Amino acid sequence: MNYTTQMDAARKGIITKEMEIVAQKESIEVELLRELIAKGQVAIPANKNHKSIEPEGVGQGLRTKINVNLGISKDCCDVDQELEKVTKAIEMNVESIMDLSCYGKTEEFRKKLIDKSTAMIGTVPIYDAVGFYDKDLKNLSVQELLKVIEKHAEDGVDFITIHSGINRETAAVFKRNKRKLNIVSRGGSLIYAWMELNGKENPFYEYFDEILDICAKHDVTISLGDACRPGCIADSSDASQIKELMVLGELTLRAWEKNVQVMIEGPGHMSIDEIEANVLLEKKLCHGAPFYVLGPIVTDVAPGYDHITNAIGGAVAAAAGVDFLCYVTPAEHLRLPNLDDMIEGIVATKIAAHAGDIGKKIKGAREWDNKMSDARRELDWEKMFELALEPEKPRRYRKESTPEEEKTCTMCGKMCAVRNMNKVIDGEDIMC
Structure with a gap:
């Protein structure tokens, strides 16, 4: 029996090889996994053209996955340096890499990344469009924007972030409800600017069905971007964020009608006491679709240590039901991360993901x-x-730091509680 996407296959009762791989990794029954994919509660982002991928599932009942952001920019355009980071990220077993390239040889980097990556690959096509066409943002046509999406899909990108939720209604809510930091999403700010400069509807909202057709053809998962995510804790859970989330819920149903898998992107910066409620709200408004968050970063006053503020929020979010965490490095808000920054960000986010898995009782975590x-x-x-x-x-x-007593450490030496309890239980003198 033929199928177009993992969701299409699941709804037809077909068990794909990707489902079998994910079920084995997660130690769950493949039939249960198929049912969750059919409902949209789990996604397996796996483009038909990404031949090197080792598929992963994102969603309900599965391990919390993490994403690493990479890519070239105008100020840092060394492709080889970014590929070195890719190699290390894969070595560290990250499940996802997002290519956020926005300058120069973006296609060259993207193709090399897809060819070598066993992790799923995501992109934000609007970043690429500005540099690819070498035009002012205002002058980009709808067809040019759609063409970039199609090119990414043909190249083998597994999921694309599309900021379709910031339509004219959402923009009107944003204008009426002032924020401290306005719109901090790079893609969201570009789309908002395009709308304002041209006096038109968001093309990613107006032509959403055409985007879905591209995604269905190549089995690209659509990650519905949060243009109005809060960029500081003062802006979290405000009218703009919630209005956009409501639109994303409507778009999720439209995507599922065409058997396109969906993930929902979320905040952002957020007070720690608001995280659980936001997860519940996303799951309600977006019909249980997998939730993918940047952070949440729980305080705004720790530049240079935002991998820690991110890990705190990520652990709470994952325990509350978030399915996918985007890493943050110590360089967040300051510069493009280097290799060491990336490693610290990966480790911190992996800790958060695992802590969350223990909290939501994922099989095997404890x-x-x-x-x-x-x-x-x-x-x-x-x-x-x-x-x-x-x-x-x-x-x-x-x-x-080598201890005198081989089995202890240099902090406690022979006063080590573990060593001494072992000796006492065995009937030995603890000072021997």
């Missing part, structure tokens, strides 16, 4: 921690390093 606890009780340092989410740093710390 067992990892239990194994680490066993290794610590046994003072099996090598096993601890093997189980560590990122082993290089703990190995280095251990090597840099």
Whole structure:
């Protein structure tokens, strides 16, 4: 039986090879996975043209996935440097990489990225359009914008961020409800500017069906972008954000009618006490579609440490039901991240994702921690390093400070509680 997308296959009762791979990774029944995909509660972003991909599922009951942002800009346009970051990100087993390139040889970088990446690849076509056509934003035509989307789909991009929710109604709500930081989404600001400069409706809203046809042809998942995400905690959960979310819920149903898989993008900066309510609201308004968040960053006063503020919000969000976390690095709000920044961002976001998985009782999540606890009780340092989410740093710390007592560390020595309890339980003298 033929099918166009993973959702189409699921609704026809077909188990695809991608479903089989994801079910095995997640240790769930493949028939349950198929049902969740048919309902839109799980997506498997896997473009038919992305041959190197190792598919992942995003959504209800699955492990929280993480995304890494990469790409070339006018100020930092070294393709080889970005590809080095790609290699490291894949080595660190990230599930997704977004190419946010907006200058220069974007097509060259995108194709190299897709060819080598086992992770799913996402893009924001509006970023590429401005540089690709070398035109002022105002002069980009609807057909030119759609052509860029089609090119990304043909190249093998697995999901595209499209800011379709900021239509003229949403823009009117934004204008009536003043913010501290206006619109901080790069793609959202470009679309808003295009609308204002041309006096027209958002082309990604007006021609949404044409975009869906492109996505269905290549099985591209559409990630409905949050143009009105809050850029500071003062703007979170405001009228603009909620109005756009309502529009995204309507667009989700339209996408599902054409068997196009959907993810919903979310905030942003947000007070920690608002996160759980926002997750519930997204799941209600967007019919259980997978939720993909940047952060939430829970305080605005920690530049240089936003991988930490992001991880705090990400853990709370994941525990509340968020399915996909976008990483943030220490360089957030400051500059393009380098390789070391990227590594710190990945580790922090992986910690958040795993903490969230424990909170929402994902199968197998707690067992990892239990194994680490066993290794610590046994003072099996090598096993601890093997189980560590990122082993290089703990190995280095251990090597840099050698204890007198081999099985202890230099903080406690023979006063180590674990060592002494083991000895007492075995009937030994603790000071031996």
